[in-house]
Amino acid sequence: MSVPQQASEGSRAVKRTIEFIRHHRLQKGDRLPSERELSDRFGVTRSSVREALAVLDALRLTERRPKSGIFLRNALEDSGLDSLVIQANLDLPFDERTMRDVSEARVIFETHAIRLACARRTDADLNRLRELVANYSSRVQAELNVANEDVEFHLAMAAASQNAIIVRTLTPLFLMSFQWRQKYFSSPVIRRRSLADHQEFVATIADRDETRAAALVQKHVHSAFDEVRAMAEGNEQPESHNQ
Amino acid sequence: MSVPQQASEGSRAVKRTIEFIRHHRLQKGDRLPSERELSDRFGVTRSSVREALAVLDALRLTERRPKSGIFLRNALEDSGLDSLVIQANLDLPFDERTMRDVSEARVIFETHAIRLACARRTDADLNRLRELVANYSSRVQAELNVANEDVEFHLAMAAASQNAIIVRTLTPLFLMSFQWRQKYFSSPVIRRRSLADHQEFVATIADRDETRAAALVQKHVHSAFDEVRAMAEGNEQPESHNQ
DNA sequence: CTACCAATCTGGTATGACCAGATTGGTATA
DNA sequence: TATACCAATCTGGTCATACCAGATTGGTAG
Structure with missing residues (x-):
């Protein structure tokens, strides 16, 4: 990636x-x-x-x-949203408020994305998601990091909404947190938990179950952010929330 | 601007x-x-x-x-969302699908923004919105274009959500359509109608009436896009939806 | 105190040169 | 003939200079 x-x-x-x-x-x-x-x-x-x-x-x-x-x-x-990605790539820190807002925005945007995905997803979308989950699964089995695959999967869900602007909006929010994602997925336990969520995501989208899908997004994203926050507090000094 | x-x-x-x-x-x-x-x-x-x-x-x-x-x-x-603004500034055309997606995304994002604004707006936010409406009003009275003021107002509403990321997301969606906006607001009738909507927006936010606010966003944005679309179809050849 | 002008500063653009790694095409070898 | 290898070439990255013309500004003349 x-x-x-x-x-x-x-x-x-x-x-x-x-x-x-x-x-x-x-x-x-x-x-x-x-x-x-x-x-x-x-x-x-x-x-x-x-x-x-x-x-x-x-x-x-x-x-x-x-x-x-x-x-x-x-x-x-x-400044432009894309600057978040650039700042992250340059190892420039983000302030606490930005982190909070990004977290909230991601939940909002992704919830809408998945609702639309439930309503509009095509069979091709579903197949692609299943492929991605299969690949994800095999990497988890092989004890490999799945940071890239996670982004790929979430963007594919967003793409199933049939709205490219939503995808383009979510993209920087994912990319800016790539380095945490890398750390986050270094834990096998988290990888397995995440895989289970992804499988459930596909199931809800297959069933076009908006309500369950939306609830799952909240849970999935919030637990991830909480985990990352905990890791950050444990490892580094405050005010530097990047890398 | x-x-x-x-x-x-x-x-x-x-x-x-x-x-x-x-x-x-x-x-x-x-x-x-x-x-x-x-x-x-x-x-x-x-x-x-x-x-x-x-x-x-x-x-x-x-x-x-x-x-x-x-x-x-x-x-x-x-590519990045900000590229929309750049494309617009360079008079590069957008395809029909992008236009549709932008329209939809704007409604989704702005609806959420205003809901949050209702829940979280401070008195300072409210005062700022009232100032902006007052200024808007006096310009309408003076038969001046309010393209800039319209963007300003909508972004101020978004800012009342207390989430800067949402503002940063909506910004390019507004800026990319600056040229249409300019044409759109050249009509005094539309300016008056828009002013009335803005006044109602402030009222709903003051009352923290999420439901009414959300409904108003739908109506306001959709009517604007429909109008622009009609103008576009009347004036220029298909496939070139910029400028 | 004001009006005005020239030296200076600033971004915009063009040339040209060098570096070192990536690429590639042809040659010598197996 | 197929393969391994090497040198000429190409490519992005960076630097150094030079000129233009409008914006800015400080000082001078009125």
């Missing part, structure tokens, strides 16, 4: 810029240092800085005004 | 690249021409191409493998 790959200078510049914004507590509308200053502040070429700024622009975080300067367009917490 | 601003070479390169992918019907995993080839194909510098590719990478549309090539990571319809 997503390979590790060492950070390029461009990515590094994205990270440094975000850190700069955070560190200096820049507010919406504030001006950033010029490209030339950022480039020697970060020790990279202006090209790399410009690449980074193009990304931040795309995420609606910054705005470059020709012949004038670079301005903060949104607070970090209000 | 979002100024027109003529496209930079970087933006142009993003557009050209997306068009290239569309035109050649590239599939997930397919390889794109090298940066050097793209740059002289588009008539811009490699720097500009690289800036564009950085953006497409951020949207998870492409993947650059060092010393190897550029590969399509997702179909255009599966």
